Amino acid sequence: MQRTKLVNQLTELLKPFQINDYCPNGLQVEGKAEIKKLVTGVTASQALIDAAIEKQADAILVHHGYFWKGEDQTITGMKQRRIKSLLANDINLLAYHLPLDVHPELGNNAQLGELLDLVVERPLEPWNKNSVAVKGKLKSPMSVAQFSALIEEKLDRKPLVNQAGDHEIKTIAWCTGGGQSFIDLAASQGIDAYLTGEASEQTIHSSTEQGIHFFAAGHHATERYGVKALGEYLADKYDLDVEFVDIHNPV
Structure with a gap:
């Protein structure tokens, strides 16, 4: 090509x-x-x-x-x-x-949602057509422990978790990579949990004080799936020889 x-x-x-x-x-x-x-x-x-x-x-x-x-x-x-x-x-x-x-099918957020069986409902910032965070829901409610176990199973790494109360997770917002700053916006919309790749020192306080469960599953781990899906799309559409190479990164 x-x-x-x-x-x-x-x-x-x-x-x-x-x-x-x-x-x-x-x-x-x-x-x-x-x-x-x-x-x-x-x-x-x-x-x-x-x-x-x-x-x-x-x-x-x-x-x-x-x-x-x-x-x-x-x-x-x-x-x-x-x-x-x-x-x-x-x-x-x-x-x-x-x-x-942000791509609605091949993008990192879309692919992570598909991997974890999450339903995308809308951008977390509905006024921003290029919002990099999304809001959705779980197909069936889960406890914090259950959702943490699902992340570990699918991403092959144990997430950092901050449980903020006893409520189950029904609604969730997420942004792959370094999207921890969106937690406050998610909390302001009454969302049960927020998932991203990284955490900052203040993120845990935001989670605890605003009653929103928080999961950080790794910048690299949450962003493997968009580029992999894009490569598979190109291989299928244009008959290219495409190979995904996953260079380990614990962050």
């Missing part, structure tokens, strides 16, 4: 031009014009690049790429080594951050 065609199809699918993001979405590092082997992963770390080189990939597709707002613009140190590896092996790097979070 031609690189330009792949980029154009991803632009049409994910519509990055509609979202004000913290990084450039799309082709970040240019490599071969023809893409036959595509490696997908959460973050464009050196370990993922090395795996792509070993697998003779023509392109890497990730959720977390490079060139974030506020970072040092010089190509030195770790950044130099990563980009040098890509250029030396003529590998394309494509990255989609918020556009992959």
